[in-house]
Amino acid sequence: MKRLYSLLLAVMFCFMASGCFSGNGTLTIGENGSVDYEFIFVGDKDVFGNEFEKQGEALKNKLNSSAKIEPYKNGSMSGYKMTAHYPSIVEYAHNLTSEYNADWKVKRVKGWFFDAYSFEFPFRYEQHFKHIDPRLEGLTQAMLATGEMEIKFNLPYAADSSNADNVTNNNKTLTWDLAEAFSVGADKDIQVKFKIWHKSHVIITAIVIGVLILISIILGIMSFTLDGSGRIAAAIFSVLLFFGALALGGISLYMISSTPNFNDNTIITKATQKKDEKASKTNVKSAEPPPVTPAPSTGGTPKTSGPLNGMDLSLGNITIGDTTEKVRSVMGSPGRIVTENGQVHWKYNDIDVIVYENRVSEIISSTSAASTPRGFHEGSRISDVWQTYGNNYRHEKYGNLDLYEYPITSNDGVPCLLRFAVRQGENTVNYISMRKL
16 A cells, blocks of 8 residues: 555656656667667656666676676666667667567678668556556556657668657657556567668669770770671670660669568567577477487596486576476566467566466577576576487487477377477577477
8 A cells, every 4th residue: 555655646746746757768770781779768866766776787797798787877867878879770679588579580682782670669557567556557657658768770771661759850750658558557669670771782782884895985986987797796896785684683673672572580689589490390399300410529527427307307596397386486476477379488588388278388499598497597508418418319300400409208198299490501400409308
């Protein structure tokens, strides 16, 4: 009850002060595709005290990326500022792995003249305010109505399309108002498509077309000064080069004006890629396992000894066959509970727990923080996995992944598979999963 009165008093102060907190995120993309992100979250100290500064300290301890967090003050408001720089959009997309952006999608279609990008960022009210007491939800929304929460994109070139609430600077500065949506308990989606142009490729193509046309003109003039076969040859080459230049120009114009085809195969967001790959493979069960592929010898002694057993079907302190009650006692309440492909997923920061009949039937890693009992996690070398777990695995290819799966019987006597997925051409673990057959 005390908390209820405190929030009610805070709302009254907010209405009188008109704007007692502010949350502004700015994503600036350079012409070379670099990304600079800044997020400033501050609140009036008379209303919130040091609460926002504490949130910044908590974030600093949780983040596992290149982001920097520091205290920030703006007049009577104080809080924190988070900044991050990424040399490319691809690297930025690979860092979108937290619980708040696991469903965000960045798609890329590569081309000669430009790379086309599509950003799809869903902001879910329930996700950001899931810990709010139901009695306080109305007051929280009233407070949001008095504050400011905006996301801004600064693009190097005009956006091809977007659903921004406000567009300025010749369609290069796009702004979305999250407070307006959150104040009524609604969701907000950020969608924008744009291009990063390869100016050097445009210039090279223009020069080649210009040179072809110039040589064509020179040969055409020469054909009038030559006799016999020389005249015919010069005329033919002049015509061929001229039409070659026209064809190259037509192809270039088509490539520039064509609409990029964004689909699931163009997703470059690491978290989303892994989620889609895992989901599509969740229900696949082979009738007969393929022949065992012998693991290469790596020398040395194993990190741990002993045969594989039911305890090897553990990830992030959760084991296949655990009850949902145990999961909650160990992990707490899940960040989200969603249904994907007919299965119930309990989403935590580092693992995705799939539940069937109140027991854990599958676990999938989401970050490198989730480790197996033998100390392996995303980013571990697959050669070390072979050395420790042995060569009694089955090898299967799926898309651009090599899957190494160990048959293990769970503690409750059910046949299971422990999987280490490796992206082809790489030698480190992309994700770990374990499931009942």
